[in-house]
Amino acid sequence: MDFFLREMEPALDKAMASLSKFVGADPRDMVFVDNATVAMNVVAENIELKAGDEVLLNDHEYGAVFRIWRQKCEQVGARVVSARLGNFSIPETSTSDTSQRDLTRSVVESIFSSVTEKTKIIIVSHITSPSAIIFPVVEICREARHRGIPVCIDGPHAIAMRDVNLKEIDCDFYCASLHKWLSAPFGSGFLYVKRKYQQRLKPHMTSWGRSLGGRDERWQDHINWLGTRDPAPFLAVPEAIKFLEEVGMEGFRDWTHQLAQYARQELEHLFDTKAWVPESQDWYGSMIAVPLPASDIKKSKPNAMHPLQQQLWERFQIEIPISECCGQSFIRVSCHLYNTRDEIDRLIQALSQSGI
Numbered sequence: 001m002d003f004f005l006r007e008m009e010p011a012l013d014k015a016m017a018s019l020s021k022f023v024g025a026d027p028r029d030m031v032f033v034d035n036a037t038v039a040m041n042v043v044a045e046n047i048e049l050k051a052g053d054e055v056l057l058n059d060h061e062y063g064a065v066f067r068i069w070r071q072k073c074e075q076v077g078a079r080v081v082s083a084r085l086g087n088f089s090i091p092e093t094s095t096s097d098t099s100q101r102d103l104t105r106s107v108v109e110s111i112f113s114s115v116t117e118k119t120k121i122i123i124v125s126h127i128t129s130p131s132a133i134i135f136p137v138v139e140i141c142r143e144a145r146h147r148g149i150p151v152c153i154d155g156p157h158a159i160a161m162r163d164v165n166l167k168e169i170d171c172d173f174y175c176a177s178l179h180k181w182l183s184a185p186f187g188s189g190f191l192y193v194k195r196k197y198q199q200r201l202k203p204h205m206t207s208w209g210r211s212l213g214g215r216d217e218r219w220q221d222h223i224n225w226l227g228t229r230d231p232a233p234f235l236a237v238p239e240a241i242k243f244l245e246e247v248g249m250e251g252f253r254d255w256t257h258q259l260a261q262y263a264r265q266e267l268e269h270l271f272d273t274k275a276w277v278p279e280s281q282d283w284y285g286s287m288i289a290v291p292l293p294a295s296d297i298k299k300s301k302p303n304a305m306h307p308l309q310q311q312l313w314e315r316f317q318i319e320i321p322i323s324e325c326c327g328q329s330f331i332r333v334s335c336h337l338y339n340t341r342d343e344i345d346r347l348i349q350a351l352s353q354s355g356i
């Protein structure tokens with residue numbers, strides 16, 4: 001009880017001071033949550049929608065996030081709209097600055113071409129899950145502010161993989177898990193909320209709704225106290241940041257990008273397909289998704305594991321996601337500090353033997 005009543009809230013503040021600095025935000029605008037899923041549910045709980053309203057996502061968004069918003073919309077007769085980005089129609093020579101600017105413009109335009117006067121919020125990944133693409137979130141948020149539409153960024157893959165600066169992004173909400181690229185414990189994530197939404201913010205579940213340590217009221221109290229739970233994952237976040245910073249953030253990003261680049265080259269060569277992103281660290285970081293060839297074996301039913309994923313695990317003990325986006329299957333390679341070129345070579349060898 002001494003810990004819960006006297007120590008926990010100041011300890012959370014201390015941990016949040018470190019995290020907020022790492023993501024370029026004011027600690028007063030952030031709260032720890034278990035993961036990005038919880039954060040997104042809190043946002044969905046707090047957006048007022050009525051019949052006929054629209055929530056705009058796009059065809060690269062995460063399945064569970066679609067489901068959260070579909071459920072929210074169904075409750076009130078609103079609807080989810082999915083902007084069509086497809087493969088962005090990436091030009092063959094998209095490495096020059098001009099063609100990258102064109103691509104940014106085309107992504108922003110594709111999203112905003114689905115905006116109507118009924119659009120109440122835009123949900124967009126910072127880095128997409130199935131296609132591993134870094135979205136131009138600064139430009140998307142700028143355009144949305146111009147049109148007066150709030151933006152919620154789904155950012156679990158961006159934390160540590162990118163130099164995230166929430167002040168610069170200037171979104172309305174940002175949802176993240178910290179167990180991915182930051183390697184903080186499972187059960188650590190955060191929600192960023194722009195000031196104008198904070199006072200009215202309701203939690204996704206109800207508990208005391210106030211500080212049990214007797215501190216002055218803060219908007220985060222509702223979410224800091226969700227019954228008696230273990231705050232250890234949150235309190236360990238500064239150690240995870242310290243570890244990566246000691247390794248060197250630039251070094252971490254460069255090393256893991258080089259590995260992802262190597263995986264890209266080898267997979268593109270093997271499959272004779274092209275990843276959907278330009279060859280640039282602005283568009284992909286430590287993770288790359290390469291389309292499987294057209295000869296790809298199909299799944300037996302929609303929720304089944306892709307046969308290739310199952311085969312790679314059973315025959316070669318390689319666990320690797322086969323994702324799907326816009327009707328295309330991808331193999332997605334994630335590279336962290338502990339990965340090596342040898343492992344990518346092993347993957348390529350296994351794929352060659354798997355007969356794809």
Ligand SMILES: Cc1ncc(COP(=O)(O)O)c(C=O)c1O
Pocket residue numbers: 035036037038062064065125127128129154155156157177
């Ligand atoms: C883009 C994206 N959004 C949301 C999530 C959900 O994250 P979590 O399972 O940590 O809540 C994921 C998880 O992989 C993701 O990739």
